[in-house]
Amino acid sequence: MSSPPSPYPSAVPLPGPIIETRNLQLWYGTTPALRGVSLSIQEKVVTALIGPSGCGKSTLLRCFNRMNDLIDRVRIDGECLIGGENIYAPEIDVIELRKRVGMVFQRSNPFPKSIFENVAYGCRLQGLKDRHELHSIVERSLRGAGLWDEVKDRLHESALSLSGGQQQRLCIARAIAIQPEIILMDEPASALDPMATARVEELILELKRDYSIVIVTHNMQQASRISDYTAFFYLGELIEYNETNRIFTNPEKKRTEDYVTGRFG
Amino acid sequence: MSATTIPSRPSLRGIRWRPVSNFFSGLTRLATFSILALLAILLSTILVNGLPGLSFRFISTIPKKDFFEPGSAAVLPMIVGTTVRVFVMTLFVIPIGVITAIYLTEYAASSSLYTRVIRAAVNNLAGVPSIVFGLFGVGFFINFIGRGFDSLTHQAGPQLGQPCLLWASMTLAVMTLPVVIVATEESLKSILPGLREASLALGATKLQTIIRVVLPNALTGILTGGILAISRAAGEVAPILFTGVAYYMRDLPKSPTDQFMDLGYHIYVLSTQSPNIDQTKPVLYATVLVLLVLTFSLNGIGILARARLRRSGRSDS
Numbered sequence: 130m131s132s133p134p135s136p137y138p139s140a141v142p143l144p145g146p147i148i149e150t151r152n153l154q155l156w157y158g159t160t161p162a163l164r165g166v167s168l169s170i171q172e173k174v175v176t177a178l179i180g181p182s183g184c185g186k187s188t189l190l191r192c193f194n195r196m197n198d199l200i201d202r203v204r205i206d207g208e209c210l211i212g213g214e215n216i217y218a219p220e221i222d223v224i225e226l227r228k229r230v231g232m233v234f235q236r237s238n239p240f241p242k243s244i245f246e247n248v249a250y251g252c253r254l255q256g257l258k259d260r261h262e263l264h265s266i267v268e269r270s271l272r273g274a275g276l277w278d279e280v281k282d283r284l285h286e287s288a289l290s291l292s293g294g295q296q297q298r299l300c301i302a303r304a305i306a307i308q309p310e311i312i313l314m315d316e317p318a319s320a321l322d323p324m325a326t327a328r329v330e331e332l333i334l335e336l337k338r339d340y341s342i343v344i345v346t347h348n349m350q351q352a353s354r355i356s357d358y359t360a361f362f363y364l365g366e367l368i369e370y371n372e373t374n375r376i377f378t379n380p381e382k383k384r385t386e387d388y389v390t391g392r393f394g
Numbered sequence: 395m396s397a398t399t400i401p402s403r404p405s406l407r408g409i410r411w412r413p414v415s416n417f418f419s420g421l422t423r424l425a426t427f428s429i430l431a432l433l434a435i436l437l438s439t440i441l442v443n444g445l446p447g448l449s450f451r452f453i454s455t456i457p458k459k460d461f462f463e464p465g466s467a468a469v470l471p472m473i474v475g476t477t478v479r480v481f482v483m484t485l486f487v488i489p490i491g492v493i494t495a496i497y498l499t500e501y502a503a504s505s506s507l508y509t510r511v512i513r514a515a516v517n518n519l520a521g522v523p524s525i526v527f528g529l530f531g532v533g534f535f536i537n538f539i540g541r542g543f544d545s546l547t548h549q550a551g552p553q554l555g556q557p558c559l560l561w562a563s564m565t566l567a568v569m570t571l572p573v574v575i576v577a578t579e580e581s582l583k584s585i586l587p588g589l590r591e592a593s594l595a596l597g598a599t600k601l602q603t604i605i606r607v608v609l610p611n612a613l614t615g616i617l618t619g620g621i622l623a624i625s626r627a628a629g630e631v632a633p634i635l636f637t638g639v640a641y642y643m644r645d646l647p648k649s650p651t652d653q654f655m656d657l658g659y660h661i662y663v664l665s666t667q668s669p670n671i672d673q674t675k676p677v678l679y680a681t682v683l684v685l686l687v688l689t690f691s692l693n694g695i696g697i698l699a700r701a702r703l704r705r706s707g708r709s710d711s
Binding site for chain 2: 194199224225228232236238239240241251255
């Protein structure tokens with residue numbers, strides 16, 4: 130189900146959002162981090178979350194796979210629906226959720242295992258042992274992450290021997306190996322040099338054919354290059370959400386314009 | 395900065411005498427040297443006096459007659475006893491210590507009162523004198539658990555309610571528990587949090603994350619804890635004094651419920667109970683030498699294992 134571009138730029142009218150938040154609120158202890166965010170994210174597009182540091186964009190991203198559960202004293206209110214189900218409902222199995230919502234982190238974090246074992250990790254967790262099947266999944270995932278040609282002769286070397294950009298693409302391969310529906314990316318290129326960043330961006334554009342991607346970025350150009358929709362956050366609130374070129378060329382809110390043109394932030 | 399604010403400076407040439415600084419660096423050298431000198435004196439005395447008394451017969455037979463006399467003295471049962479009690483101890487202390495450390499770092503809320511109480515308890519346990527552990531072993535393991543079992547199983551005589559290898563090892567395990575907990579905790583804390591997140595984000599349960607990511611990366615730290623525990627326990631006598639060591643046994647221990655002879659305790663016996671001190675001296679030195687070599691080799695095994703692990707950990711899983 131791919132969504133046609135909207136003729137009505139200011140609304141978000143596309144059918145069947147894959148992620149939808151309704152008045153989502155989050156506190157770290159007593160400090161509010163999200164102040165009632167309502168947002169619909171579409172399937173198989175790239176959605177960028179932008180905003181100055183501390184605006185809640187990473188916090189929101191981590192709500193989508195319930196990574197915030199790991200932090201003590203986090204309180205969440207409101208709804209977050211993925212595929213129509215409130216993932217904060219008590220009967221939701223976080224493990225299953227995280228298999229459907231993969232994540233790539235800011236700092237590449239390959240396991241200190243071989244390249245092969247890194248990519249196979251998710252499948253091994255699910256009890257897959259067959260060597261041939263694992264190998265074909267590893268190959269498919271590494272090809273999907275554009276890394277296969279670089280590492281096919283050294284699958285059993287340590288992942289830590291790869292360069293920073295390769296490590297990040299390995300993490301992407303590891304995430305897509307278990308075929309999630311959504312991939313969350315938390316500033317995936319912020320620690321990479323421009324060449325490696327360009328490769329990761331190309332990869333994101335390829336991945337959106339098969340996956341819905343939500344990406345947090347500090348880099349305005351990056352958001353405008355790779356995303357279809359952009360959401361701008363400020364102090365825990367969603368200020369503006371629209372098609373990316375609208376946000377960057379003709380935003381509705383003054384604050385959005387100030388931010389994307391570099392006047393603050 | 396304008397040039398006028400800089401006063402005229404002394405020449406760079408000419409090395410100046412700075413008494414306090416030189417005195418202090420001299421002091422650090424002296425301290426280091428005196429430690430090396432002490433160690434050298436200690437080891438050389440033991441080597442010089444111990445080597446003549448050492449023979450294959452000495453380390454490979456069970457003394458049948460007078461073990462104070464050089465001609466008939468031997469230490470095989472003591473070597474066996476000390477080695478076995480150290481290994482049995484690690485069987486208990488490693489799992490319990492590691493699981494406690496996992497609880498403290500991975501499960502417990504770090505700021506809660508409960509966790510802080512456990513931490514304080516672990517630290518205090520480390521400061522308890524070893525003779526107190528010995529008495530604890532008698533009270534808890536022998537009298538409470540051992541006799542409890544005996545009365546439950548209606549034994550005629552005491553089976554578990556008496557000093558034996560098992561209780562001595564477990565007493566040592568309790569004593570070395572803080573060492574293993576702290577070393578494991580340190581290595582668990584040093585694992586990048588990104589690795590745990592990566593695993594959880596791939597749909598791993600907490601247990602899967604601990605088994606597949608956390609523990610493999612903490613293994614060297616766990617082994618360090620084991621090495622420290624072994625070093626501390628191998629030479630300890632006080633905790634086993636009432637919990638399992640024997641003055642003399644005709645045979646090697648056959649089961650965990652047997653008593654055993656021990657090198658450290660035997661050194662104490664040789665130096666305090668001998669009817670003829672001058673005659674016993676070579677035996678005493680040789681026994682001390684054997685204890686040192688044994689302690690070093692037990693440590694060496696652990697250090698080798700850790701080094702191997704580090705090497706293999708670098709390439710593949």
